[in-house]
Amino acid sequence: MIADALFLGLEYEQIVILTVGSLVGASCALVGSFLVVRQTAMLGDAISHSVLPGIVVMFLITGTLSSFYMVAGAAVFGVLTVFLVGLLNRTGLLHEDASIGVVFPALFSLGVILVTRYTAGVHLDESCVLYGEIEFVALDDWLVGSRSLGPRAVWITGAILLANLVLVCTFFKELKVTSFDPDLAASLGISPVLLHYLLMITVSVTAVGSFESVGAILVVAMFIVPPATAYLLTDRLNVLLLLAVVIGVASAWVGYFFSRAFDCSVAGSMAAAAGVFFMLAFLFSPQHGLLGRWLIRRVLARRFHEQLILLHVQSGTGRTSLDSLAARFNWRSGRVVAIVDRLVTAGLVEKGAGGVRLTVKGKTAIEESGTLPLVHVD
Amino acid sequence: MEFTSIFIKVLLGASLLGVVAGVMGCFALLRRQSLLGDAVSHAALPGVCIAFLITGGRDPLSILIGALLAGFAGSLFILLVVRGSRIKEDSAIGIVLSVFFGVGIVLLTYIKRLPVGNRSGLDTFLFGQAATLMWKDVLLFTVVALLVLTVIIVFYKEFKLLCFDRSFGDSLGLPMRRLEIVLTSLLVVVVVIGLQTVGVILMLAALVTPAAAARQWTDRFRVMLVLAGSFGAISSGLGVLASSSIERMPTGPAIVMVSSSVLIVSLLLAPGRGLVWNFVQSRRLQKRIRHENLLTDLYRLGERQKNWERTVSAPTLMGMRGQSGRQIWRTVGQLESRGLLTVDGDAMQLTTTGLDEASDVVRKHRLWELYLMRRLDLPADHVHRDAEAMEHALTDEAVAEFEELLGYPQHDPHGREIPKRRRLS
Numbered sequence: 001m002i003a004d005a006l007f008l009g010l011e012y013e014q015i016v017i018l019t020v021g022s023l024v025g026a027s028c029a030l031v032g033s034f035l036v037v038r039q040t041a042m043l044g045d046a047i048s049h050s051v052l053p054g055i056v057v058m059f060l061i062t063g064t065l066s067s068f069y070m071v072a073g074a075a076v077f078g079v080l081t082v083f084l085v086g087l088l089n090r091t092g093l094l095h096e097d098a099s100i101g102v103v104f105p106a107l108f109s110l111g112v113i114l115v116t117r118y119t120a121g122v123h124l125d126e127s128c129v130l131y132g133e134i135e136f137v138a139l140d141d142w143l144v145g146s147r148s149l150g151p152r153a154v155w156i157t158g159a160i161l162l163a164n165l166v167l168v169c170t171f172f173k174e175l176k177v178t179s180f181d182p183d184l185a186a187s188l189g190i191s192p193v194l195l196h197y198l199l200m201i202t203v204s205v206t207a208v209g210s211f212e213s214v215g216a217i218l219v220v221a222m223f224i225v226p227p228a229t230a231y232l233l234t235d236r237l238n239v240l241l242l243l244a245v246v247i248g249v250a251s252a253w254v255g256y257f258f259s260r261a262f263d264c265s266v267a268g269s270m271a272a273a274a275g276v277f278f279m280l281a282f283l284f285s286p287q288h289g290l291l292g293r294w295l296i297r298r299v300l301a302r303r304f305h306e307q308l309i310l311l312h313v314q315s316g317t318g319r320t321s322l323d324s325l326a327a328r329f330n331w332r333s334g335r336v337v338a339i340v341d342r343l344v345t346a347g348l349v350e351k352g353a354g355g356v357r358l359t360v361k362g363k364t365a366i367e368e369s370g371t372l373p374l375v376h377v378d
Numbered sequence: 379m380e381f382t383s384i385f386i387k388v389l390l391g392a393s394l395l396g397v398v399a400g401v402m403g404c405f406a407l408l409r410r411q412s413l414l415g416d417a418v419s420h421a422a423l424p425g426v427c428i429a430f431l432i433t434g435g436r437d438p439l440s441i442l443i444g445a446l447l448a449g450f451a452g453s454l455f456i457l458l459v460v461r462g463s464r465i466k467e468d469s470a471i472g473i474v475l476s477v478f479f480g481v482g483i484v485l486l487t488y489i490k491r492l493p494v495g496n497r498s499g500l501d502t503f504l505f506g507q508a509a510t511l512m513w514k515d516v517l518l519f520t521v522v523a524l525l526v527l528t529v530i531i532v533f534y535k536e537f538k539l540l541c542f543d544r545s546f547g548d549s550l551g552l553p554m555r556r557l558e559i560v561l562t563s564l565l566v567v568v569v570v571i572g573l574q575t576v577g578v579i580l581m582l583a584a585l586v587t588p589a590a591a592a593r594q595w596t597d598r599f600r601v602m603l604v605l606a607g608s609f610g611a612i613s614s615g616l617g618v619l620a621s622s623s624i625e626r627m628p629t630g631p632a633i634v635m636v637s638s639s640v641l642i643v644s645l646l647l648a649p650g651r652g653l654v655w656n657f658v659q660s661r662r663l664q665k666r667i668r669h670e671n672l673l674t675d676l677y678r679l680g681e682r683q684k685n686w687e688r689t690v691s692a693p694t695l696m697g698m699r700g701q702s703g704r705q706i707w708r709t710v711g712q713l714e715s716r717g718l719l720t721v722d723g724d725a726m727q728l729t730t731t732g733l734d735e736a737s738d739v740v741r742k743h744r745l746w747e748l749y750l751m752r753r754l755d756l757p758a759d760h761v762h763r764d765a766e767a768m769e770h771a772l773t774d775e776a777v778a779e780f781e782e783l784l785g786y787p788q789h790d791p792h793g794r795e796i797p798k799r800r801r802l803s
Contacts, residue, residue, distance in 0.1 A: 041472040042413050049579065091653060093645055097468075098590050101412035105583030106638040109631035117626050217420070217579075218483070221476030228469045265487040271480020278473060282463055290462050 014256075016138035016151050021256055021270060023157035024210040025222055025248030029230075030164045031202050032223035033244045036231055038179045042097070043082060044223040046104035047200065048207040048216045050074075050081040053111030055208070060118060067156055071208050078204020079197065081107060134213040134266045153213055160209040167202055168241065171195065176237055214267040221271035222248060225278050232281040232288040247277050305339050307369075310348060310358070314366055319355035384509070385622055391511040392614035392633065394519040395572050396584065398526050400610025401603050402568045403589030405561055408541040408599075412586045413471050414453060414562075418569045419581040420475040421452025423482025427489055438514075442570060449566040452478050479578075506577030508618060508629040515574065522571050526564050530603075537561060538599055575614075576630040587637040588613060594648035613637035665712075667770050671699065672709050673718065673736035674743070674769070676728050681794070686733055689725035737797035742777050743769040744790035744797075749780050751791050758791040 010018070035044045051074045058073030081103055088099035137153040149155070168175065174195055178185040182192040203223070210219045230243035255270030262269075286292045312328060313320045322340060326333045340356055343349045348362035358366070406412050425448025426441050433440045452474045459470040530537060536557050539547035547554045565585075572581050592605035617633030646654045675698045680686035695706050710726060713719050718732030728736060746768045747761040781787075790796055 036469050039466050039468050041466075041468040045413075045416070045472055045475065088645075091645070093594060093651060093653075094590055095407075095410050095412075097410055097412040098407050098586055101416070101582050101586035102590050102638065102641055105580050105587070105634050108579055109583070109634035109638075112628055112631040113635065116628050116631075217476060217479050220472055221480055224469055224472035225477060228465055228473055231465065231469075232463060259484070262484075262488065263491065264484045268480045268483030268487065271476055272484055275473070275477030275480065278477070282459065282465075288464050293462075 013138040016154060017134055017266065018253060018256055020134060020137050020151070020153045020157050020213050021252030021266070022249045023154070023161050024213055025226065025252040025270070026245045027157065027161040027164045027206050028210055028219060028222035029226040029244035029248035030168050030241060031199065031206055033227040033230065033241050034175055034179060034199055035203065035223060036227040037237070037240070041224045042100050043085065043200065044203055045220045046081050046085065046100050047078040047203050048211070048219045048223070049104045050077040050107045051204070051208050051211050051216055053077055053107050053114065056111050056114045056119065060114065067152070071205055074208030075201055075204045077107065078207065079201055082197065082200040137213060156209050157213065160206055164202060164206060167198070171198070175199065214270065218267045218271045221274050222251070225271070225274035226251060229274070229278045229281045232285040247274070251277060306343055309336070309339050309343060310362060310366060313349055313356055313358055314363070319352060319357045321355035324355070387513060387516055388508050388511050388622070389615055389618045391516040391519050392508055392575055392618045392629070393611040394516070394523045395575050396588070396610030396612070396614030397607040398523045398568050399572055399584040400588035400592070400606035400608070401530065402526065402565050403585035403610075404592065404603050404606045405537065405541060406565065406585055407589040407593060413468075413582070414456070415565060415569055415585040416582040417456060417471045417475040418449040418453055418566050419573060419578045421478035422449040422570055422573060423479055423578065424448050424485055427482055427485035430489060431485070445570040445573065446566060448478065449570055450563065453562050453566060506573060506575050506580065506630045508575045508621070511575065519571060522567060526568060529560070529564060533557065533560070541599070576633060580630045580634050583634040583637060584610065587634065587641050591637070591641040591644040594644040594651045609637065609640050613640060668709050669713055670739045670770055672706070672713060673728070673732060674739050675699070676719070676726070677733070677736035677740050680728070686728055689722065689727045691724050692726070738799070739769050741797045741799065742772045744794065745777055745780050745784065746772065747790050748784055748787055752784060761791065
């Protein structure tokens with residue numbers, strides 16, 4: 001039946017993996033955006049690690065690996081992590097980074113010890129924690145009685161995405177104001193603490209839902225990298241969310257096809273693809289990329305040099321020689337020639353024997369930009 | 379449990395690592411870069427894999443070098459992203475950590491399908507397996523430990539400046555950026571050699587937890603370094619002991635559990651900073667203030683009636699500070715057992731020592747009032763509240779100095795007599 005369905009020439013298994021990957025990418029990017037703009041990205045890392053003890057403790061209590069208990073256990077431990085970090089931080093004995101650095105390894109160790117000692121033979125090994133098993137999501141169907149409702153992971157990650165969407169749409173304004181101006185939020189009667197914990201619960205639930213597919217460490221990549229990439233591309237929060245989701249989904253697709261081509265870890269490739277997107281934005285973003293910033297700086301420097309020369313020529317009597325300009329600013333004569341040539345091309349100065357002088361156009365240009373901060377005083 | 383050569387070897391290796399990781403952790407902690415170690419340990423993975431692919435996995439040293447280079451590249455990349463864009467440090471660390479690790483996993487799964495022989499070295503980098511340490515490794519740890527400690531001792535002053543007052547270092551003309559790179563390189567070296575013992579995820583705890591514990595016990599950097607090294611060594615030692623004597627107890631997590639316990643004890647009990655310590659101190663202070671307040675109340679009542687021998691009833695005292703009868707009686711009981719007052723039914727009376735003690739506190743109170751008025755020109759009706767707090771805090775030496783400064787005054791601003799010093803300290 002469905003197993004034979006073809007879409008864009010993809011097999012059923014591929015469609016399921018791509019769907020799960022996209023759902024994970026989108027839901028992680030949605031909540032991850034707030035982690036990035038709130039500068040609490042590493043709390044996401046901490047939470048994704050405390051998923052393990054949450055699952056183990058829940059397993060030891062209930063004796064099952066059912067999805068509901070896993071999500072509940074992870075949410076409890078995620079909030080516990082955030083609470084402990086906040087508590088340590090508030091005592092003033094440790095800074096926040098150190099608090100994070102001591103809390104989650106301790107909880108993770110506890111989880112590993114519990115796994116090793118008490119859950120022998122249960123399918124809960126460390127490699128699953130690290131890599132995830134998105135390769136096999138199509139094989140695990142959700143059975144109600146004897147009827148199959150399709151792959152379980154699609155239902156779980158879909159439900160999580162829906163929950164995240166509802167949360168972000170309902171509390172968009174509140175999340176925005178608490179992220180950028182907690183004091184204003186408090187004065188408006190919006191509790192930053194309450195929203196902080198709401199967000200952290202969401203991060204925990206998203207982490208555990210994604211963890212089955214992409215693993216604990218790579219879920220960090222999906223939380224942080226697409227939003228950070230989007231953060232380099234826009235200054236508006238709603239655009240940032242949209243871009244982050246698009247980049248998250250794109251990372252899942254690119255990663256999947258890369259891993260198909262080279263027969264390697266799907267989750268790892270997704271993280272690597274997200275990294276490539278980040279590098280592209282880091283280098284080439286028009287406003288915030290290295291290249292963009294370099295270009296803007298170059299344009300500003302050129303404009304400044306031109307104005308400097310114009311004003312200097314204006315203050316001189318008669319023609320100003322290029323040599324005197326070079327000597328005045330201690331520039332190489334080649335540089336002066338290049339700047340003057342640009343001014344000549346723009347028709348602002350004219351060259352003649354003995355140097356340059358302003359054209360009529362150049363004079364009006366200076367008069368019009370009367371607010372120029374540069375006044376030549378000798 | 380027997381002290382086999384394997385056990386001693388592992389114990390030695392882990393303890394050496396504990397010392398250097400603890401020491402390096404102090405720098406990370408004070409420079410608020412605790413999580414950098416996490417990024418470096420994750421970033422090392424692709425280096426390990428690439429080195430494995432190049433050499434075919436035959437040479438452990440080349441794998442270490444690969445890890446070093448990748449870890450160093452990761453830390454440089456964080457620096458580049460933070461300096462070169464609007465991305466903040468926390469996101470930059472998260473990006474490097476997860477992307478480098480993702481690339482590492484890709485390479486790892488690729489290697490796992492290759493038909494090459496010895497791949498066992500790779501998994502130990504992920505989770506750490508102290509049991510696989512060899513004498514060769516212990517020797518390497520010793521060399522690295524000596525190297526790291528030597529560099530730290532030689533550049534102790536410079537590194538200290540880097541942690542506490544970087545701009546002062548710049549103003550002295552010290553090459554702070556180069557020192558920063560040296561320090562980061564040392565961190566990378568320590569992280570990479572630690573991976574094999576405690577693994578990628580728990581390396582962070584080996585660095586930060588002992589340093590965080592050491593920080594609680596001292597305000598001196600030198601002492602903190604020594605303590606962090608010791609805590610690191612002790613935690614590693616006990617962790618190895620636990621994992622070798624308890625069945626199915628992984629070494630890395632056992633080490634982290636021990637060091638976390640050390641941290642919890644430090645956070646609670648460390649003198650001067652610990653939570654319990656502070657609680658006890660503030661309780662003690664509150665008790666002293668309660669005692670001194672009741673004594674001065676009795677003094678003032680006696681002063682009003684020009685007779686300290688008369689007994690005072692508890693309800694009279696209740697009116698003075700709005701305390702309940704129970705509160706008063708509790709304090710009275712404590713003062714009685716200290717021999718500062720005698721109780722007879724509902725009435726009480728200061729003893730001679732009690733009167734001495736009370737007049738001493740009142741003396742401090744009134745001298746401070748006078749000092750505030752004469753020296754700071756505060757009006758007479760503004761000084762009482764301040765003196766009410768200072769009377770509990772002033773030392774005898776300070777009071778002696780004021781008295782001289784004020785010319786041995788007889789009366790306070792309100793015209794009441796300043797009691798003479800009676801108690802001999």
